[in-house]
Amino acid sequence: MKRWLALLLCMVMVLNLTACSSAVPEDATEDEAEDEVIWDWESLPAAEPTGITLNVYNWGEYIDDEILDVNSAFTHLTGIEVNYKTFDSNENMYALLSSGAAEYDVVIPSDYMIGKMIEDDMLAPINFENVPNYTYIDDEFKNLEYDPNNTYSVPYTWGVVGIFYNTKYVDEADLEQGWGLLWDEKYSGRILMFNNPRDAFGVTAKYLSDGDKQISLNTTDETDLWACYEKLKEQKPLVQAYVMDQIYDRLINNEAWIAPYYNGDACIIMDEDEGNPDIDFFVPHQGTNKFFDAMCILKTTKHQEAAEAYINFMCIPEVALANAEYIGYATPHTAAREMLDEEMCNDPVYYPNEEILARSEVYVTLPEETTRYVSDLWLKLKR
Amino acid sequence: MKKKSGMLAAPFGIWMALFTIVPIGIVLWFAFTDANGQFTFDNVREIFAFDPSKGETLWNDSFVSTILYSLWLGFLTTVISLVIAYPLAFSISRATERVQLTMVMLVMLPMWMNFLLRTQAIKSLLSESGLLNQFLGLFGVGSLEILNTDVAIVIGLVYDFLPFMILPLYSVMVKIGKSEIEAAQDLGANVFSVFRRVVLPLSVPGILNGITMVFVPSVSTFVISTLLGGSKRMMIGDVIESMFVGEAPNRGVGSALALVLMVLILICMAVTRLADKSESTEEGGFAL
Secondary structure, three states: OHHHHHHHHHHHHHHHHHHHHHHHHHHHHHHHHHHOOOOOHHHOOOOOOOOOEEEEEEEOOOOOOOOOOHHHHHHHHHOOEEEEEEEOOHHHHHHHHHOOOOOOOEEOOEHHHHHHHHHOOOEEOOOHHHOHHHHHEOHHHOOOOOOOOOOOEEEEEEEEEEEEEEOOOOOHHHHHHHHHHHHOHHHOOOEEEEOOHHHHHHHHHHHHOEOOEOOOOOOOOHHHHHHHHHHHHHHHHHEEEEEOOOHHHHHHOOOOOEEEEEHHHHHHHOOOOOOOOOEEEEOOOOOEEEEEEEEEEEOOOOOHHHHHHHHHHHOOHHHHHHHHHHHOOEOOEHHHHHHOOHHHHOOOOOOOOHHHHHOEEEOOOOOHHHHHHHHHHHHHHOO | OHHHHHHOOHHHHHHHHHHHHHHHHHHHHHHOEOOOOOEOOHHHHHHOOOOHHHOOOHHHOHHHHHHHHHHHHHHHHHHHHHHHHHHHHHHHHHOOHHHHHHHHHHHHHHHHOOHHHHHHHHHHHHOOOOHHHHHHHHOOOOOOOOOOOHHHHHHHHHHHHHHHHHHHHHHHHOOOOHHHHHHHHHOOOOHHHHHHHHHHHHHHHHHHHHHHHHHHHHHOOOOHHHHHOOOOOOOHHHHHHHHHHOOOOOHHHHHHHHHHHHHHHHHHHHHHHHHHHOOOOOOOOOOO
């Protein structure tokens, strides 16, 4: 009896094994189809090394290095090496570049910072003849206020600020307060807040905007800013922590339930596997900040043409698509958007509707006195 | 002979000149010049500036209150470290040589890991769903909200800097001979007098070095308050950082702050040394 059983088991196992091995190639092709090779650049001939190294400075987690591996593809096809470094705030980036301690060629700051860098004469005009793929950029994103004649920048991503909240703990009815949710005592100790004055004051200005009284994100009025400070001070006891990148962990671990942040990060925070599917995102009715990040070339560059080639490369539809899919932030690239997964494209989280956009404002570069005043108030808040 | 041995300090001298003297010079330069390079006291004055018409006083001035807050946290850290380290250092110094070696290594062990990493670890230990609260949960004790408070900051600071208190104490105490203690006991001293009249005076240099090595870095630390304190209050190190890389950078004021902090720390150190001088029987101690 026992011997038979053992034999039978062996048979079953062998059958299983063969079944498995025959299934392997099939699975692989299926996988490939699912992952869909956007662009098989590796099969193309590698370019001769040029000896040029391009220094690129971008936000963290802000370029595809999985789907297509943009930088490797660029080096493979152009022979130009890429020295890629990341920063975590516009201000840190600006401090490093303006101190002259580092030489970069391509940099990807946000709108108001681009305005400031143009003012400071830090950026080089781009020769758009070398960036033919610029035509793919939606006209809606050209000639924006921070670069009115579009001489210095090529839009890379855009997005809006809104509130991430945990549907398990936050009452849906409370969302009607809009930004007021961040001041709701019911959620004391579960609220996170921006750890940078510009966004914190911007959000507060929108919260204080009510009916006739509208406070701009770009207000330079000291009484308005003082009112924002008073509001932030009122909020402080309810705040669990002032954070930036830490928001991911805290939201995902259910430690915090409410946090204002940038919509594009939904693809990390709300991810079904690595994120927390209980989290949702909404844009408060009082209006919000719409932002753009764009590629610029620094005046100090010694490789202007290589830098332009890099920017052009980033605007190749397949590359832009890979970036858009990987980063999650909305793309201003028309072709990439057409090819983008429909689910993502139609998701109001990533691509907010017209109505929301109509209520949103773009940051402009503030005069120095205002920046200083806001930063003084920020210190006062945190003393 | 003497000249030759002086030469041995040359590498350190060069190092010191390049990375200590020159930077301090630059800090001084920034602190006392304006944007055009003209001499000015404005940067220092700005730190102590307050507007009584807005209900501001010197004590709630942003900079002054931040400095006081940092000094307070530094003080707490130092006292707690001393209380923990002193008995431990003494018991290590009384152990057999083998045990001593092991214990000292155990004390140094955490220092083999990057301090940022250790702070992150503390953060997850103290967090709401962290190990500490899970452990307390076993006994039905409700979860403690430690993270994002001053308590968390002090715990982090003590954890990070405790070895700097233990090691100088131990290296002084290990030199206190068994015979000295026995002699005191033979002369009729009880445990307390042995401690007060023999052990304590002999360990003063270690205490002073330990205090310096814990107080100074914990007052001027940064990032810890962001990680453990939820960034609700800035420590002076964070403010100085923001003066260089923040929204409205002002390296003049940043340097002036660094300078004021340096002077305050020097004063605190001087006061400690003076206060302990009368008790001190041994000069020196080991160099920092």
